[in-house]
Amino acid sequence: MAIVAGNGSVCVGVDVGGTFTDVVLSDGSQVWSAKAPTTPGALGRGVLDACRLVAERAGTTLEDLLPKVTRFGLGTTAVTNTIAARTGLDVGLITTRGFEDLVPIARGKRVPSDGWLLPPVALVDRERILGVPERVDRNGTVLVELDRERVREAGRVLVEHRGARSLAVSFLWSFLNDANERAAVAELAELFPGVPVMSGADLLPVIREYERTQFALLNAYTAGSLDGVVELADELERLGLRRPPLLVHSGAGSISVGEGRRMPALLAESGPAAGVVAALEVCRSAGITDAVTGDVGGTSFDLSFISGGEAGRRSNGELMGIWTAMPMVDIDSVGAGGGSIAWVDSLGILRVGPRSAGAEPGPACYGRGGTEATVTDALVVLGYLDPDNFLGGTMALDAEAARSACTRVGERLGLDRTDAAWGIWEVALASMARALRARFAERGVDPRTFAMLSMGGCGALFGPALARDLGIRRVLVPDLASVLSAFGAAASQVRRERSRSVGALLPVDPGLLGGVVEELTRAVRDDLAADGVAPGDITVELAADLRFHRQTFELPIVWDDGLDEAAQLRQRDRFLDDYTARYGKGAIVAGAPVELVTVRSVGLGRTARARLTRAAPVPAIGNPRVLGSRPVYLGRSSEPVKVPVYDRADLRPGQQITGPALIDAADTTSWVPPGAGARLDEFLTLEMEL
Incomplete structure (x- = not known):
């Protein structure tokens, strides 16, 4: 079906990953998606390739599409790659x-x-x-x-x-x-x-x-990192885009290209932050307020928390080995993505990542010259991925190259290729689980009260196993799971922040605090106006960093109350509740003074943005059709088990699937483990009960 001009806002979201460039197109009633290989050193070429492909799927051309686009959002790894590779x-x-x-x-x-x-x-x-x-x-x-x-x-x-x-x-x-x-x-x-x-x-x-x-x-x-983005913006304008692209920044909002050039470090977690924006939309549609997200991309596993319906945030921390202050969504990353390379260290221990095969040469099974075994190669050997139906059949995988790569790893360990592949799977899974357990412990929350939201190219293959490892019973796999960060790039609001240190004990003189808040609010409104947001589309929220007097670190608190002394004392009580939840009642010293370290003014600008849409009502008649089966290895040194395979495009809301099962989509595969049940909701999100 061709795109419907004028039926709602036409939004495009792009996420430039380490292996693939993802794009999502929405016209307010329908959504199309596409993937194209990322082009290292020529960011714009991969973006335009993906955009041309999605335009074709929508029944149009890129040149006809761009003049109709009211929002073009871009999540980019340009800054991330500069920092990670130390090439600034x-x-x-x-x-x-x-x-x-x-x-x-x-x-x-x-x-x-x-x-x-x-x-x-x-x-x-x-x-x-x-x-x-x-x-x-x-x-x-x-x-x-x-x-x-x-x-x-x-x-x-x-x-x-x-x-x-x-x-x-x-x-x-x-x-x-x-x-x-x-x-x-x-x-x-x-x-x-x-x-x-x-x-x-x-x-x-x-x-x-x-x-x-x-x-x-x-x-x-990173001041030179966005040259390719600027060139892309100029090319998009030449091709007909009437509104400049908006870049997703680490705070899960969007900024103009000009602001990105002024402060490029803000884009360091651009792609994962866009994923969090989309994850929030999925959770709201499913009625979930507490979830942990697991994004398994080409180079890393990115995790974040959604608590009380809001994304976790931090104002300082480690960024790819660099400790810094920066307002951002609280995201942790480990080098365990689909392209992460398996290797054996000097002690004869199997390791996975952090080095990645990237888009070029890519995993061995891509047939682009890569010879080292990756997580994707292991998934091919174990049967979870269909070599003949990768990316909906648009890209064939070289299964023999995957088997040879895993064989070479196994020779160093005294294992056959299947056990080597299972070892790669287990090591990658253990890295992800270790990171998740550490963050749950740090936050002082019970994982059993959370849902798991799986996204990324092969996130739906790891999500159920991670959930079972942590005692999580509900797993969500969105319809756009493999391109969810691209959807987030099209769905994020324009977001600007201004901060000012106060360094005073609560309660602070309301006049002094009011002056700081007024100055910050005025500045953030000016920032949004410079980004082209109309005054009527601007809202401003307050947040603060609080700590016990003379402690080293502080906790971020949403400031949704007044500025008078009584309101400040209520904020102090909120801080005490949060501190107790994280560290226990024994960590509280009765009567200890609380310090207001920093005040932040957060400006949000409403713009045209993509939204999840409900599926057209179609009766779910009987059980879903089984396409066939694939032999899958369910454990080490075991014989493969023939597992039924379903086409996700054939599933209807309400239909039930009982594991073990594989559900193939055009750009990802979901694993339903033995004993688990799965069904689609009205937004076509796959919900699993473990």
Whole structure:
């Protein structure tokens, strides 16, 4: 059926993954999806390939489609890949004299590497860190005026003699008074007009000089990452797109391309954050308020929590080995995706990931030159994937290449290829389960009260096993599971945040707090207006970070009350409840003062966006039709079992399937384990009861 012009908003969402570029097209009444191989080094080519394919499936052409598009959302791995591969710009850092070793010391943090504990990989070499005379005290009073000539000298040394291609400026206590830092940035921008200059106090004016400096460095390091995105935006405009693309950022909202270039580090978790946006839509349609998401993509397993109908968030933490401050959805990633490579370490132990075969050469079964066994190859050997019907039959897999790759792994372990493949499956599953258990324990919640939402290319093959491992009894597999992040890119609201450190005990002077909130609210409204959001489509919410006085870390709390003293004390009680839920009543000290560390103003802009639609009512007559069967290995050293195979496109809401069973869709396969029941709901989400 061709796309219906003018029937609702026409929205396109794209997610550029490590292996495939996914796209979703919605016209308000129908949804189409497509996948095309990601093109490393030429981001736009893979995006346009996928968009042309989805336009064809909708009965039109890309050139005819783009002028009708009211929303084009893009989730991109451009920044993620730069950080993960450590291929960013050479950065120079200018800081307060005497604090040049702040970043190299890294708060004493050490990370394991081949049996040793080493400092984390730095974004800036020590030789490119210079201090200049200036000083602001803890009250924001300027004690030493900035020596502007020394700033210019430092800039010349870093750029002209030490090879810096971007600069970051971060001074002590600048979040309270950024006069010196603003002056330094102005001097450097005038001296080097073609060099990106990032200011920690401008990007994120919050307490903790190390985290603030790291965020400035991340933005300077990734300043060149979006060149391909800018070229794509220009090409889309040339082809007829009338509204500029919106980029999904790590806070599960969208920003303009211009804002993305100003603050590229915000896009570091773009794809997984888009997945969380879509997961929220799926949970709301299913009436679920508490869920854990498991996104198994080509390179990683990404997990996040939905509690009380809202996504978990954090304001600082580790990002691909880098500790930094950054407002973002709370996402954890482990290197256990479909393209993760299996290898045997020096102790003869089987490992999976974090290295990935990516899109090129890809898993051995892709037939593009890859020879190393991956999780996808193991799934082919074990029978979970049909080599002749991959991606709906548009791409054939080389089953013999998969078997040969697993055989080579098995030879190093003294196993046959089937046991080697099962070992790869088990190691990948154990990595995912370990990450999930750790996060449930950290949050102090019982996994048995949660549902599991599986997404990504092969998430529906791992979701039921993960759920059983954790005691979760309900698993959801959305109709768009393998392209759910692309749907999220088309469904996210424009979202901007502004933060300001307060550092005062509750209750704070309401007048002081009101002044901070008013300033932040005005700034975030201006941000949304600059992104093209009409004033009537803007809503502003408040949040805060609270902690016990003199503790190291804080908890984020939604501030949905007033600012007077009574309201502040109610927020303190909310913090105590959250703290108790996470750490137990024994962790509470009666009467301990609570500190308001940071206030955040969150601006949301309503735009045209994709939404889940109910399936057209069709009577579910009898049992679903069985297409055939596939031999599947259900355990180590076992004989394969013939498992019935269903076509997901044939299923109707209300029809029941009892496992073991495989359900093939055009772009993914779902596994229903023995004894489990499965049915489609009215939004075509597959619900399993374990």
